[in-house]
Amino acid sequence: MLDIRNLSKRFGRGESAVTALHEVSFSIKEGEFFTLLGPSGCGKTTLLRMIAGFEPPSGGALVLDGQDIAHTPPNRRPVNTVFQNYALFPHMTVAENVGFALGALGKRQAEIDETVGRMLDLVQLGHLAHRKSGELSGGQQQRVALARALAPKPRILLLDEPLSALDMKLRKEMQVELKRLQRETGLTFIFVTHDQEEALTMSDRIAVMSGGRFQQIAEPRDLYDQPANRFVAGFIGETNFLDGRCEGGQLILPEAEAPVPAAHDDGPVTVMVRPERVVLGAAQPGALVLQAKVEQLVYFGTDTHVHMALANGNTLVARVQNADQSDAACREGETIPVSLPGGALRLLPQEAA
Amino acid sequence: MTDKRFDVRRLPAAATLAITCFVILYIPMVILVANSFNSGKVIGDWDGVSLRWYAAALQNDAFISAGITSLILASCAALVATTTATMAALATTRTRGFKGEGTIHLVLNEPLMVPEIVLAIALVIILAQVRQFTGYNGLGYLIIAHSAFCIPFAYMPIRARLEGMDLTLETAAADLYAGRFYTFRKVTLPLLAPGILAGFALAFVVSLDDVVISDFLKAPGQDTLPTYLMGQLRRNLTSEIYAISSLLLLISVLIVVGAWLLTRKKT
Numbered sequence A: 001m002l003d004i005r006n007l008s009k010r011f012g013r014g015e016s017a018v019t020a021l022h023e024v025s026f027s028i029k030e031g032e033f034f035t036l037l038g039p040s041g042c043g044k045t046t047l048l049r050m051i052a053g054f055e056p057p058s059g060g061a062l063v064l065d066g067q068d069i070a071h072t073p074p075n076r077r078p079v080n081t082v083f084q085n086y087a088l089f090p091h092m093t094v095a096e097n098v099g100f101a102l103g104a105l106g107k108r109q110a111e112i113d114e115t116v117g118r119m120l121d122l123v124q125l126g127h128l129a130h131r132k133s134g135e136l137s138g139g140q141q142q143r144v145a146l147a148r149a150l151a152p153k154p155r156i157l158l159l160d161e162p163l164s165a166l167d168m169k170l171r172k173e174m175q176v177e178l179k180r181l182q183r184e185t186g187l188t189f190i191f192v193t194h195d196q197e198e199a200l201t202m203s204d205r206i207a208v209m210s211g212g213r214f215q216q217i218a219e220p221r222d223l224y225d226q227p228a229n230r231f232v233a234g235f236i237g238e239t240n241f242l243d244g245r246c247e248g249g250q251l252i253l254p255e256a257e258a259p260v261p262a263a264h265d266d267g268p269v270t271v272m273v274r275p276e277r278v279v280l281g282a283a284q285p286g287a288l289v290l291q292a293k294v295e296q297l298v299y300f301g302t303d304t305h306v307h308m309a310l311a312n313g314n315t316l317v318a319r320v321q322n323a324d325q326s327d328a329a330c331r332e333g334e335t336i337p338v339s340l341p342g343g344a345l346r347l348l349p350q351e352a353a
Numbered sequence B: 001m002t003d004k005r006f007d008v009r010r011l012p013a014a015a016t017l018a019i020t021c022f023v024i025l026y027i028p029m030v031i032l033v034a035n036s037f038n039s040g041k042v043i044g045d046w047d048g049v050s051l052r053w054y055a056a057a058l059q060n061d062a063f064i065s066a067g068i069t070s071l072i073l074a075s076c077a078a079l080v081a082t083t084t085a086t087m088a089a090l091a092t093t094r095t096r097g098f099k100g101e102g103t104i105h106l107v108l109n110e111p112l113m114v115p116e117i118v119l120a121i122a123l124v125i126i127l128a129q130v131r132q133f134t135g136y137n138g139l140g141y142l143i144i145a146h147s148a149f150c151i152p153f154a155y156m157p158i159r160a161r162l163e164g165m166d167l168t169l170e171t172a173a174a175d176l177y178a179g180r181f182y183t184f185r186k187v188t189l190p191l192l193a194p195g196i197l198a199g200f201a202l203a204f205v206v207s208l209d210d211v212v213i214s215d216f217l218k219a220p221g222q223d224t225l226p227t228y229l230m231g232q233l234r235r236n237l238t239s240e241i242y243a244i245s246s247l248l249l250l251i252s253v254l255i256v257v258g259a260w261l262l263t264r265k266k267t
């Protein structure tokens, strides 16, 4: 439903120009929970503001339901935003805030009242309809902002880090709540966050951004298991990186005892392996086997992180489920064999780290 | 944190000075108001409390007509000044920086820098010509002149309010399908109202109080409250002047306090 083609944004002119977004292209499907994920300053807000119409693009097209809306003013786009600071109108009550868009669209008062009632029920704030918006807690303001943006039934809801101002507990609750709302309304969400866990748990698809470019667009599981490059692998979850080489269908790691078969072009590669896939102790068939010295055990309750040093000084982290293995599996200071199963290895082109 | 820092509030002289200033400022006011209730005819000769001079003032046609002139003048001038100041403030904060923005500030605030007497003399010279040319001799000249020098007083609180306003509120309104005018009417204006009210009150009081420009520009026979009082002061000094002054003081205080109360409630 939304097609973004070669969309770019430059701020300023000449020498001091900043390119916030380099020609990005992607499509969003109806009813999708699409997340923009990336470190601070990567252009997430800029992209969202262009979709909302607050910022004119420097180039490219923004096609919604077959129409290019790149230069349509924000009040004519069927797209609403939940702002990071909520931006509730302080001089209006909760109900007036929620009904604002319908009033601007010239709807009849009876219809406005009916919709406002329904929206407030949806976010469970019916009892606060006549409060001034300044007299609400952060979580309540968040819900009002949501109801206000949902009331005019937009085609797409844009959310710019809507949960970042909430404390941890409330944040988790709102994540569930948001996901429920999205399912119930069947609405398309574009969600911005720099919290990878939030992105993984909520999204249908995630676009990982860095430096104004898209690094990868994929479903959460694929993003985690098959990152396209070192940036994505490092940004999503925790990862071990080891440098090696491919030669004649064999992966050679300097630290490993023997090479393993690998379907990859010859040349230097970076091997990525998630800590929970590292197996301590017994060598497994078809796995890369390394000798590692256990340096530190860090206890996390459900699991323990085992920090190890390899012969050449590189570090390797393994995550061991405390339910599976007795803590006697290894002790600090001892040297043990470690297996990296073939299926857990992901080979990435080597790049300057 | 333990070392004794220089703190103005702790200087013994500062407190004394502040109190002295207060006393010098307010004691004369108290004496003035007290004397307005003196039933005696001569000032300084206390003859019991009465409202006699207020009654006299209210039957004094010259005072009533000067009072009405002053109120009309102050209302019109404050209205024009506040409207202009509001538009100027919107133009200087709600648009991207444009050429000549600095000049606009300068023009708006000119009356604060130019000595009033200089402005008055300049206006007298020009208006003499205009008067001759048009033959018009009404309150219009005073309204225009007062509007002009009231603008900076109205402008300051309005601009301060606009600058403190969260810009994302207007963005949010646009996002929620509001056009420019709807946004202005439903979001910007209500949030700006306390500033506009404060600006209006300030302009009103400044206009009400003006002597120099009014005295220079008024047509023969025309009088505002301050110019009428000046005239009376030169002639017969009765307690009626105190009553009239007290009334002027009362109006000013009521306007300022009223505006302050209204502003406070809205924020």
Ligand SMILES: Nc1ncnc2c1ncn2[C@@H]1O[C@H](COP(=O)(O)OP(=O)(O)OP(=O)(O)O)[C@@H](O)[C@H]1O
Pocket: A011, A012, A018, A019, A020, A038, A039, A040, A041, A042, A043, A044, A045, A046, A047, A194
């Ligand atoms: N109005 C502007 N003028 C100039 N540069 C800007 C402007 N807005 C954003 N930028 C620049 O564009 C880049 C992307 O900014 P953007 O706000 O989109 O980042 P972000 O991904 O939302 O970051 P964060 O997670 O911190 O919110 C940054 O380098 C920023 O400095």
Ligand SMILES: [Mg+2]
Pocket: A044, A045, A046
């Ligand atoms: Mg941002």
